[in-house]
Amino acid sequence: MEKNRKARRKTFAARQDLIERASELSKQKGYTLYGFVNELLMLAFEAEEMGVSLRILLDERRLLKAAKEASFILGLENLWYEMADIAYNKAKRSSLKSWSEAGQWLAKSYLSSGTKDPFSVFKRDLEAFTWSASEFEFEEVNGNISIRIISPRFSEAYTFMFAAFLVSSLETFGFTGFNNDVSRGTIRLRAHRKKS
Amino acid sequence: MSNSRTKGKRLIPVPEALLNGLMKASSKEGKPLNKYIEEALEQAVKVFEAGQDLKGMVRYFEVLQSQKASGAVFTPLIVYDFLTSKVYSSDKEKLLEVWSNSGKWYGKYIAEKFANPIQALADLLQAARWDLNEVDVKRADGVIKFRCTSAALTKEGTELLLKFIEGALEGMYYKIVKSEFMKGLILLEFNLCT
Numbered sequence: 001m002e003k004n005r006k007a008r009r010k011t012f013a014a015r016q017d018l019i020e021r022a023s024e025l026s027k028q029k030g031y032t033l034y035g036f037v038n039e040l041l042m043l044a045f046e047a048e049e050m051g052v053s054l055r056i057l058l059d060e061r062r063l064l065k066a067a068k069e070a071s072f073i074l075g076l077e078n079l080w081y082e083m084a085d086i087a088y089n090k091a092k093r094s095s096l097k098s099w100s101e102a103g104q105w106l107a108k109s110y111l112s113s114g115t116k117d118p119f120s121v122f123k124r125d126l127e128a129f130t131w132s133a134s135e136f137e138f139e140e141v142n143g144n145i146s147i148r149i150i151s152p153r154f155s156e157a158y159t160f161m162f163a164a165f166l167v168s169s170l171e172t173f174g175f176t177g178f179n180n181d182v183s184r185g186t187i188r189l190r191a192h193r194k195k196s
Numbered sequence: 197m198s199n200s201r202t203k204g205k206r207l208i209p210v211p212e213a214l215l216n217g218l219m220k221a222s223s224k225e226g227k228p229l230n231k232y233i234e235e236a237l238e239q240a241v242k243v244f245e246a247g248q249d250l251k252g253m254v255r256y257f258e259v260l261q262s263q264k265a266s267g268a269v270f271t272p273l274i275v276y277d278f279l280t281s282k283v284y285s286s287d288k289e290k291l292l293e294v295w296s297n298s299g300k301w302y303g304k305y306i307a308e309k310f311a312n313p314i315q316a317l318a319d320l321l322q323a324a325r326w327d328l329n330e331v332d333v334k335r336a337d338g339v340i341k342f343r344c345t346s347a348a349l350t351k352e353g354t355e356l357l358l359k360f361i362e363g364a365l366e367g368m369y370y371k372i373v374k375s376e377f378m379k380g381l382i383l384l385e386f387n388l389c390t
Contacts, residue, residue: 044236054239074324
């Protein structure tokens with residue numbers, strides 16, 4: 001029996017560092033390394049069978065984790081837009097102020113996070129969080145930034161408030177000299193880094 | 197465990213049946229088997245390191261996909277709190293109606309999309325609203341009990357969320373038999389409309 005089982009095994013070469021990580025996890029979980037590696041591979045295979053790759057699962061999980069850490073919540077866009085419209089029509093100035101404060105708060109939370117390049121992380125997360133926009137471009141070349149967001153679904157109030165949010169977060173990151181072109185569903189921002 | 201080492205690599209024995217399955221999957225993706233296995237192993241290690249189980253992650257993935265498809269967007273919590281408090285104080289009835297209607301639409305949407313829409317609603321709330329501590333669904337004596345708790349929710353936020361959930365249940369053709377809320381706590385009982 002033992003002989004048969006052995007005959008039905010094949011080998012593959014895995015990176016040493018990967019096996020060391022698996023070995024560490026297997027100890028924590030009370031498995032043998034062989035059993036654990038096989039369980040991991042079975043898990044990957046099952047995910048593929050379900051039509052999802054583990055990489056995609058991990059990316060999506062990372063997105064939610066980043067949103068949670070940045071204190072973003074997920075809600076239906078029509079609900080946000082309607083609330084934004086009501087608030088904006090009632091109190092334009094304080095509505096814009098609340099979004100500006102949110103942008104400033106968010107930028108500061110990235111700046112104080114201890115990340116090596118907080119602006120790049122902010123840029124990456126913002127792009128991920130703005131998944132509903134049909135177009136999103138965020139470029140930085142030689143200290144000049146250019147943002148273009150197009151979403152036909154944005155209400156007018158939401159567009160202006162989102163633009164206020166972006167401007168204040170970028171100001172907090174040290175950008176100045178804003179050139180903004182904002183109209184319903186379209187945000188175009190240009191700015192440059194403050195010279196130190 | 198029998199294994200041997202090559203330069204920076206280690207040979208790992210794998211059951212032939214599993215290896216055959218992985219071979220099929222690798223050829224489907226057009227990748228060499230070894231590269232495919234190594235990537236799969238790396239991702240699987242990350243899943244475990246993240247303290248996740250696969251089924252949980254797939255469920256999370258489905259929830260997020262359906263959120264995307266239903267038109268969900270991320271909003272800063274600070275903005276959400278401002279919007280609810282600002283609009284609640286000036287247009288409470290209108291705001292409650294907006295949340296209820298939005299819930300009805302959402303209820304219809306998930307009833308179409310999921311085999312168990314009530315559980316899906318609970319999962320969706322848990323995944324999307326991390327200001328909630330607990331979302332619990334129980335079935336007892338022909339009634340479904342829905343419980344939602346949050347230490348962070350304001351009274352206004354709790355009431356709006358209640359309206360949203362009630363709307364979602366109506367959208368799924370459930371009849372609400374009991375509805376209670378206080379700051380940070382929502383208790384609902386309902387059954388299917390006959």
